[in-house]
Amino acid sequence: MTTALSLRNIEKSFGVFKALGPVDLDLNPNERLGIIGPNGAGKTTLINCITGVLKPDNGTVHFMGKDISHLLPHERARLGIARSFQIPRPFIGMSVLENLLVPLDYKHNVHNKEQRALELLQSVGLHNRAQDPSGSLSQLELRKLELARALASDPKVLIADEAMAGLSDTEIDEVLDILMRLNESGVAIIMIEHIMHAVMRFSQRVVCFDTGQLIAAGTANEIANNEIVQKVYFGEQTHH
């Protein structure tokens, strides 16, 4: 089976500081993968190496069997790798709908952009706010808009970076439902999340990073019961 993503021997240093690697990691098509690890573990660095924001010092990234190591971020996005950001920054002066017309403008094969924007809003449950100014959105609605924006490129892989931070339990459930529906529609999802119960509930497989290394991989249950993970991650959490 062709993997959706295949990372081999990825390494990244900042000056003399080794932030990541070497890391090998695969993502299967339509998989739900959780990435956990304490602050500074290298999760964001890894994601930046996947999206092309950072150029790793070593290693390769394959997407659907194609070597994309040399591609720029917008080229990777066009192929089908999308990322939603933890802190959404919508165009405040624009309506919710207009915010989605911006990324859709980059797509040449969408005939009716407004209709597509409304479909995207519907898929995240934000269609009733289409005409409202984006500055009037609640935290939860901003997260939904951020997901809709990431989906405008019709991704095959969505990297959700702390999409639920700061939300209440019922709001977390809503975001999880949206991500689950997306996954059912054929999008592989990488969830980077500090909210343990959410990432454990969502993910078919969880990998844990610490000091730039992948230290454990398994089902949510296996990872929750893994002694090394408990030491570096859950151990640390209980001191917060």
Ligand SMILES: Nc1ncnc2c1ncn2[C@@H]1O[C@H](COP(=O)(O)OP(=O)(O)OP(=O)(O)O)[C@@H](O)[C@H]1O
């Ligand atoms: N541009 C940079 N220059 C120097 N050091 C960096 C840079 N980006 C990240 N680092 C360092 O690399 C390490 C890994 O950081 P990274 O942001 O990838 O961790 P993380 O797992 O995403 O953490 P968090 O959960 O807090 O977001 C950290 O020690 C961080 O200080």
